[in-house]
Amino acid sequence: METYSLLDDPDFQAFMKAWEKSRSCDDVPLRKDITLQLFAKFIPNMMVLEHAGPREYRYCQAGEDVKDRLKMKGTGLNFFDLLHPEILPLSEQWWGGLLKQPSGGIVRYSIEYPEGMLRHAASIVLPVRRTTAGPDMLVGVTKILGERFNGQNNGQTVIGEFFAHGVYFDLGFGTLREGEASFLHAPNPDFLSY
Numbered sequence: 001m002e003t004y005s006l007l008d009d010p011d012f013q014a015f016m017k018a019w020e021k022s023r024s025c026d027d028v029p030l031r032k033d034i035t036l037q038l039f040a041k042f043i044p045n046m047m048v049l050e051h052a053g054p055r056e057y058r059y060c061q062a063g064e065d066v067k068d069r070l071k072m073k074g075t076g077l078n079f080f081d082l083l084h085p086e087i088l089p090l091s092e093q094w095w096g097g098l099l100k101q102p103s104g105g106i107v108r109y110s111i112e113y114p115e116g117m118l119r120h121a122a123s124i125v126l127p128v129r130r131t132t133a134g135p136d137m138l139v140g141v142t143k144i145l146g147e148r149f150n151g152q153n154n155g156q157t158v159i160g161e162f163f164a165h166g167v168y169f170d171l172g173f174g175t176l177r178e179g180e181a182s183f184l185h186a187p188n189p190d191f192l193s194y
Helices: 004-008 010-021 037-047 064-068 085-100
Strands: 046-053 058-062 104-112 118-128 137-149 158-169 182-185
Touching: 004 010, 004 046, 004 118, 004 158, 010 037, 010 064, 010 118, 010 137, 037 064, 037 104, 037 137, 046 085, 046 118, 058 064, 085 104, 085 158
Parallel strands: none
Antiparallel strands: 046 058, 046 137, 104 118, 104 158, 118 137, 158 182
8 A cells, every 4th residue: 555545545535635624825734723523524533733842842722532542642742752762753843744834644554562462554644734824733634544453562552663654745835845745664574564
């Protein structure tokens, strides 16, 4: 499965349409315009991340399915604390690029859970702004593409140890020209075959 092909996924298409409808002008939508009316069907698997630093993207809202999968008790968890250490530099650059340009992003990745479950997931993430200044938040929705039991891990939830691939797509503002508009980490063919 190609990561770009996920842009044709009906759920991701519907999420992008809701984001487009939330735009009150030709700019990135304001956080206050991400309304229940537009995004209700996505709420269980939806997240809003607040950018507070190069490696700090805190969950300020997360749907119940997201919270259950990540064993979250409320909000405030830093998404980067869940990432495998090897992908931190690539992730810092890629996630920062979503806000810098701004661009849309689609990312496929592994999630390993303490009880040994290994999932192949995908998320679409789109920029949002709190005020009239530039984008400083990301809104996204996650979809589980497959899962299998992998045996006990080190007792933590880890994203991206087995696989992570992210690509940018244009929202009408262009995409970053510096370097690759994608990252790829540890593509394990066994992981991708379910």
